[in-house]
Amino acid sequence: MAWSDFYLTPTGNDANAGSTTGDNAxxxxxxxxxxxxxxxxxxxxxxxxxxxxxxxxxxxxxxGATAAVFVSKITGIDAVNAAYIDVSKTANKxxxxxxxxxxxxxxxxxxxxxxxxxxxxxxxxxxxxxxTRVNVKAGTYxxxxxxxxxxxxxxxxxxxWWRGYYSSPGDLDDGTHARDIGGLEGIxxxxxxxxxGQMTAAGSYQLLSNIGxxxxxxxxxxxxxxxxxxxxxxxxxxxxxxxxxxxxAFSSAGIDLVGCRFKATRTADACVRVTGTxxxxxxxxxxxxxxxxxxxxxxxxxxxxVESFSTTGINFGGSSYAAFxxxxxxxxxxxxxxxxxxxxxxxxxxxxxxxxxxxxxxxGINATAATFVPAIMRVHFCNCTNNLVNITELADVxxxxxxxxxxxxNDTNPFPLTTNGSLPLLTSGSLEVGAVYTITTYVSNDDxxxxxxxxxxxxxxxTATGTxxxxxxHSSVLAREGNWNLAAGNAxxxxxxxxxxxxxQISTVAYPDIGAVRHQDPAGDYPSEDDVxxxxxxxxxxxxxxxxLPAVGDVRxxxxxxxxxxxxxxxxxxxxxxxxxxxxxxxxxxx
Numbered sequence: 001m002a003w004s005d006f007y008l009t010p011t012g013n014d015a016n017a018g019s020t021t022g023d024n025a026x027x028x029x030x031x032x033x034x035x036x037x038x039x040x041x042x043x044x045x046x047x048x049x050x051x052x053x054x055x056x057x058x059x060x061x062x063x064g065a066t067a068a069v070f071v072s073k074i075t076g077i078d079a080v081n082a083a084y085i086d087v088s089k090t091a092n093k094x095x096x097x098x099x100x101x102x103x104x105x106x107x108x109x110x111x112x113x114x115x116x117x118x119x120x121x122x123x124x125x126x127x128x129x130x131x132t133r134v135n136v137k138a139g140t141y142x143x144x145x146x147x148x149x150x151x152x153x154x155x156x157x158x159x160x161w162w163r164g165y166y167s168s169p170g171d172l173d174d175g176t177h178a179r180d181i182g183g184l185e186g187i188x189x190x191x192x193x194x195x196x197g198q199m200t201a202a203g204s205y206q207l208l209s210n211i212g213x214x215x216x217x218x219x220x221x222x223x224x225x226x227x228x229x230x231x232x233x234x235x236x237x238x239x240x241x242x243x244x245x246x247x248x249a250f251s252s253a254g255i256d257l258v259g260c261r262f263k264a265t266r267t268a269d270a271c272v273r274v275t276g277t278x279x280x281x282x283x284x285x286x287x288x289x290x291x292x293x294x295x296x297x298x299x300x301x302x303x304x305x306v307e308s309f310s311t312t313g314i315n316f317g318g319s320s321y322a323a324f325x326x327x328x329x330x331x332x333x334x335x336x337x338x339x340x341x342x343x344x345x346x347x348x349x350x351x352x353x354x355x356x357x358x359x360x361x362x363x364g365i366n367a368t369a370a371t372f373v374p375a376i377m378r379v380h381f382c383n384c385t386n387n388l389v390n391i392t393e394l395a396d397v398x399x400x401x402x403x404x405x406x407x408x409x410n411d412t413n414p415f416p417l418t419t420n421g422s423l424p425l426l427t428s429g430s431l432e433v434g435a436v437y438t439i440t441t442y443v444s445n446d447d448x449x450x451x452x453x454x455x456x457x458x459x460x461x462x463t464a465t466g467t468x469x470x471x472x473x474h475s476s477v478l479a480r481e482g483n484w485n486l487a488a489g490n491a492x493x494x495x496x497x498x499x500x501x502x503x504x505q506i507s508t509v510a511y512p513d514i515g516a517v518r519h520q521d522p523a524g525d526y527p528s529e530d531d532v533x534x535x536x537x538x539x540x541x542x543x544x545x546x547x548x549l550p551a552v553g554d555v556r557x558x559x560x561x562x563x564x565x566x567x568x569x570x571x572x573x574x575x576x577x578x579x580x581x582x583x584x585x586x587x588x589x590x591x
Contacts, residue, residue: 002131003131003132003133003161004073004092004130004131004132004133005019005133005135005169006018006019006057006113006132006133006134006135007019007020007021007112007113007134007135007137007169008112008113008114008115008116008118008134008135008136008137008141008190009021009023009112009113009114009137009139010114010137010139010140010141011023011114012111012112012113012114013025013108013111013112013113013114014066014067014068014113014114014115014117014118014121015059015061015065015066015067015068015106015108016059016068016108016110016111016112016113016114017056017057017058017059017068017071017108017109017110017111018057018059018068018071018111018112018113018118018122018134019056019057019071019110019111020110020111020112021112021135021169022110022111022112023111023112024111025059025108025109025110025111026051026052026056026109026110026111027048027049027050027051027052027107027108027109027110028106028107028108028109029042029044029045029048029049029106029107029108030063030106030107031063031103031104031105031106032044032045032048032103032105032106032107033101033102033103033105034060034098034100034101034105034107035097035100035101036100036101036102038084040086040087040088040089041084041085041086041087042058042060042084042085042087042105042107043083043084044083044084044107045083046081046082046083047081047082047083048082048083049077049078049082049083049084049085049109050082052074052077052082052085052109053074053077054074054075054076054077055073055074056073056074056109056110057071057072057073057074057109057110058071058072058074058085058087058107058108058109059071059107059108059109060072060087060097060098060105060106060107061098061105061106061107062098062099062104062105062106063104063105063106065106066117067117067118067121067122068094068095068108068113068118068121068122069095069096069098069121069122070093070094070095070096070097070098070122071093071094071095071122072087072088072089072092072093072094072097073087073088073091073092073093074086074087074109075087075088085107085109091129092129092130094122094123094126094128094132094152095121095122095123095124095126096124112137115141115143116141116143116148116192119148119149119150120148120149123150123151123152123160123203124151124152125151125152125153125202125203126152126153127152127153127154127155128152128153128154128155128158128160129158130158131154131157131158131159131161132154132158132159132160132161133160133161133163134160134161134162134163135163135165135169135170136162136163136164136165136190136211137165137166137167137190138164138165138166138167138187138188138189138190139190139191140190140191140193141190141191141192141193142193143192143193143194143197143199144193144194144195144196144197145194145195145196145197146194146197147197147198147199147200147219148192148194148197148198148199148200149200149201149202150162150199150200150201150202150203150206150228151200151202151203152203153203153204153205153206153228154203154204154205154206155205156205156230158205159205159206159207160203160205160206160207161206161207161208161209162206162207162208162209162211163207163209163210164189164190164209164210164211164212165190165210166188166189172188172189172209172210172235173209173210175235175259189210189211189212189237190210190211190212191211191212191213191214192211192212192213192214193213193214193215194213194214194215194216194217194223195215195216196215196216196217196218196219197215197217198215198217198219198221198222198223198224198225199213199215199223199224199225200221200224200225200226200227201224201225201226201227201228201231202227202228203228204228204229204230204231205228205229205230205231206228206231206232207231207232207233207234208231208232208233208234208236209233209234209235209236210234210235210236211236211237212236212237212238213236213237213238213239214238214239214240214241215238215239215240215241215242216240216241216242216247217240217242217246217247218242218244218246218247219246220246221246221248221251222240222246222247222248222249222250222251222264222268222273223238223239223240223247223248223249223250224238224249224250224251225250225251225252226250226251226252226253226255227252227253228253229253229254229276230254231252231254231255231256232255232256232257232258233255233256233257233258233260234258234259234260235258235259235260236260236261237260237261237262238250238260238261238262238263239262239263239264240263240264240265240268241265242265242268243265243267243268244265244267244268245267245268245269245289246268246269247264247265247267247268248264248268248269248270248271248272248273248288249262249263249264249268249271249272249287249288250262250271250272250273251272251273251274251275252273252274252275252276252278253274253275253276254274254276254277254278254297255274255276255278255279256278256279256281257278257279257280257281257283258281258282258283259281259282259283260283260284261283261284261285261286262283262284262285262286263285263286263287264286264287264288265287265288266287266288266289266308266309266310267289267310268287268288268289269288269289269290269293270288270289270290270291270292270293270315271285271286271287271288271290271291271292271309272285272288272291272292272293273292273293273294273295274292274293274294274295274297274299275294275295275296275297276297277297277298277299278294278297278298278299278300279300279302280292280299280300280301280302280304281302281303281304282302282303282304283304283305284304284305284307285304285305285306285307286307286308287308287309288309288310289309289310289311289312290309290311290312290313290314290315291306291307291308291309291312291313291314291330292306292313292314292315293312293314293315293317294315294316294317294321295317296317296321297321298321298322298323299314299316299321299322299323299324300322300324300326301314301324301325301326301328302324302326302327302328303326303327303328304328304329305328305329305331306328306329306330306331307329307330307331307332307333307359308331308332308333308334309332309337310334310336310337311337311338311339312337312338312339312340312341312342313330313331313332313337313339313340313341313357313361314330314340314341314342315339315342315344316341316342316343316344316350317342317344322350323343323350323351324350324351324352325341325351325352325353325355326351326352326353326354326355327353327354327355328355328356329355329356329357329358330355330356330357330358330361331356331358331359332359332360332361333359333360334360335359335360335383336360337360337361337362338361338362338363338366339361339362339363339364339365339366340357340361340363340364340365340366340384341357341364341365341366342366342369343365343366343367343368343369343370344369344370350370350375351375351376351377352365352375352376352377352379353375353376353377353378353379354377354378354379355378355379355380356379356380356381356382357379357380357381357382357384357387358380358381358382358383358384359382359383360383360384361383361384361385362384362385362386363384363385363386363388363389364379364381364384364386364387364388364389365379365387365388365389365391366386366389366390367388367389367390367391368389368390370390376388376391426477426478426479426480427475427476427477427478428472428473428475430467430468431451431464431466431467431468431469431478432464432467432480433464433465433466433467434463434464435463435464435480436461436462436463436464436480437461437462437463437464437478437479437480438459438460438461438462438478438479439453439456439457439458439459439460439461439476439477439478440458440459440477440478440479441458441476441477442456442457442458442460442476443474443475443476444474445471445473445474446469446471446472446473446474446476447469447470447471447472448460448462448469448470448472448476448478449470450466450469450470451464451465451466451467451468451469451470452464452465452466
């Protein structure tokens, strides 16, 4: 794709044409004629436009203006005296042409812009007719209370790209310096700062990459609000530092977010909120009462981290929409959140694969409001009180992916699931001799030492030697390992073997009982000791057989056998006969 490139640097001039990287325009002409009699022509004095060529861009504005209002490609030039240039008012242009006049008009050719003032003076509600790329150099662009509306729209053929760069255009396109460099926006990335102002993007077919945004905006939608369609953000960083319910970092209709970082306080109603089909790839979302929330739309999250929320990590809201969470981590380090993931009304297309739900959530995945059982595979839980809520038909959990069952693991409480998806935590009752328990919460005066506990303290793991603790009236919490006895109707049928794979399976015995498909040694049928060769061992018991010896008379004369130090010799049995031809006739039973 051929791009028409423009440039924005902290030391440029907003009255420039924006078409070259230098701070100063190639040519500046003031108080001259614009469009007075000749149409689309700016006329100066002889030599004013020396060095200017067709294809360059010119900014034409009223004398004294501080920001460009009309930038257009030069289509003709005075080849004899270099006294005028011609531009187009309808094609290859930005903004609206100023009124015609014989004087009081200025023109700049080339030069970079300096601020986002050009967004509202040039990139107004229009649709560009060429692929337009604005290269924004690293630095700070302060906007304080002023809102900035990116209202110009691109098309499928001619998009608009706001591209941040460090020192030369394109040097961040591979992601260098552009992600996880907290505090370095403005140095490696261009940084747009606002106090209470809001940044919006109403124009469609826009791409923003390698740009930082900070704000304290409490206007509905938060720091950066996108209403345009087919907008994509790549490696942008948005933070709202205000402690307010409206202080989101980002809000959008349909959006693609790739490698971005969003941060809000834990009092914002959400850090990221989407109301149209959204795809979030490789992003980092920090804070909010809810980290990422949806409203009646499909949401695809892949390879992302959602953390430090106060109530819920990801809220899949709405109905009849798809919800996919793949290869991602949901994390609440403050250990006080309610849900890692909430499924609200989802009725179709739900899959959670290869994720980690860790750190202090009461419920890992809560499907209380869902009418569609999600497909779950290789999900890792850590430090969640309830791994799964309202997901009871475990054998059907992943049926839509063609996988029958996933077995879960949990680092902090490595115990299987009960029928409601919670850990088998006990606060009273009897123990099972031989079962393994861990004291997860110890309350003073309860005593488990008589049933195998080495001491009475949280974290103590023991194998029960009895059924009744000395004292258990204060609701100390025990977690039992290895309890796969799910309630009738929700049980995993082990008689046919566990379906699916065994990744992440936890067992507290030497081998798991996997039903009919388990390995089993055949029953032994050993010979008696007298039926094996002397010195032979068998049955792993070093049993030595005794050799049954033949009668002495049945052995050839001179033959020895045995290894016990005794050599047996046979005797020659002669039955009689006559000597024939000088040789006796000798007969014997073994001759």
